[in-house]
Amino acid sequence: MIELMDVRKAFNQGRHNELWAVRGVSLQVPAQQVTVLRGPSGSGKTTLLTLVGCLARPTSGRVRLHGRDVSGMTERFLTGLRRQTFGFVFQQFNLVRGLTVEQNVMLPAYPLGLTRRDLRRRAHGLLESLDLAEHAQARVEWLSGGQAQRAAIARALVNDPDVILADEPTANLDTELSRRFLDIVRDLKAQGKTLLMTSHDPLICQAPEVDLVVGLRDGQLD
């Protein structure tokens, strides 16, 4: 469903600190499966994730979604895509401080213009399923690492996206919580979601839930 064709990405192009983070990657991310981009830090796996998630455009090459080339689309279109098709779980979770868990979960749905009641119902359903319902009114800075990640996952799911993108999801978790995360991954997969993660955590890469592990090194496939 997601296809990358000879994708390259440069930062600071044309300047003395030019850096090619991705140097010609062609890849198919299968739908409704769990794919892991594995590689050491600096291998370009996070950059690749941002290209897949339409957070950035490739310098050259194509990104196709459902057979449609999205690399040349307008920013407005890409924003809509990010909102409807992708759910992001950031490495630092990037929850908005000062807001409650519930408010954070509802954030991606604000631009949709749903009624407040619908929004709350959605958020509560998700928090319930992720075992966070009792913390709905807690401010996010009071959460533990595992709770914060589940809040971030709930936020990624609130617009019911087809694809979940997670950047180093277990980097801040201990083994116990990492297993818990894999349980969630299994549930999401069972719901028919496509998952794409970056990780160099063997626990993730060897997990039975993972269908495909793609190795990356220096911006190229291993």
Added chain:
Amino acid sequence: MTRGHRTRGDLALVALLALTLAAAATFLHAALAGGRLDGATREGRNLVARLGLTDLALFTEARYTRHPTQADRHAAFQDHPMALEHFPSGSMMAPPPFFGRTAHDPLAPATASPD
């Protein structure tokens, strides 16, 4: 968001609405109060008529500031109002429109009433 279904955003909007209504009420109040002559003003008008007064007793600090409209050429308010020698009254009042008129000058050209 917070318990109940009222958010802080709602509170802010309600407060804003209340303040806007209050501001609108000041327009109404001013229009109502300004439309009628109150007792004090009527009292003052009678006195002005009886005595032939020409000025407000706002600046009683000196002879030359007491009757700004009756000023002669050596009196206050003849200079630019920013002139500091009559601070603070001089900063609140401009020279009268007939400033500088002498016997040989025509009447102030800005006079609005038809001849």
Added chain:
Amino acid sequence: MTPWLQRQRHLIDFTVEALARRKGRNLALLVVYALMVFVLASVLLFSQALRREAALLLAQAPEITVQRLVAGRMDLVPAAHLERLAGLRGVASAQGRLWGYYYDPATQANYTLMVPLTDPPPPGTMQVGPTLARFWRLGVGDVLSLRTHDGRAFPLSVQGILPTDSALVAADLVLIAEADFRAFFGIPAGLYTDLVLKVRNPREVAKVAQKVQRDLPDTRPIIREEILRTYAALFDWREGMVMVLLSGAVLAFMILAWDKASGLSAEERREIGVLKAIGWETSDILAMKLWEGLLVSVFAFLLGYLAAYVHVAAFSASLFVPVLKGWSVLYPDFALTPQVDPFQVFTLFFLTVFPYALATLVPVWRSAVADPDAVMRQ
């Protein structure tokens, strides 16, 4: 509610929560902002009310006042002038006014001594202005002794006190009989301070004034309209020193507000990145920030304006009394009827609300159009 309205509600919810996070800072800003609006609006409302009062009071002023100039200075007017003007076509009546100033070195106050055009008090007595009466704690029957032009003591007993309500025009008046006035200042009969004319047809005032000037070239007529115009310019907000002084404060506030509104903290910048990454459009972020700017500035405007209205309407602009009073010893107590000029209020609204609201947008625009992937690479 339409989705558009729902979305705006959510954006407002978000922005109010964001403001609440930095409660202290934003409250302080709101207070300073409202204070600035308060002072500006107070000046506007106060001067507006004072101008209205002046216009109402002085509508009864003499239609034409005639001064005489001798060698470019005001001088006493001979009775011959009075007779001449009384006979002028279009003049209904002419009267000589007698008034002057008395400086009391003991109190360092100036009194205005005057002979009323009608109903003068009997000789040996006086009617005093309310502020003067309060200053000396005078009651009817009390005696105040003034010093004549040739140094004699001149006792006058209080026959009446002018109504307290008339303080704005009568604060420092001392009304005495004509004989007393002439004796006191040493002005012989047949001379007046100035003349006042009543005109038969109000439309002919300017014409009559011209005739006065032509017939008596050593005089200067002042018509009522000019008096009214002088007071209409009172506190004219382009001319007022108050505004000059205030503009410094306004400028300082603008710098503060600009700094606050236009500088984005690293956290705010990161937040904008997160919002973009999770699917907010640039326009959503701008709308959210615009709400923030509007809420803060409209709140500040309304609070400041309402406080100013109460200040002027209920407290007669008591905070300005020291400024107006200047070095006056006899300062009138007066209540003001507020008058609102919608044009001025809206001008103030636009001048205070929009710069701030726009200042919040500029930096957001810059970071909102940046690529959202920055949030992943930190």
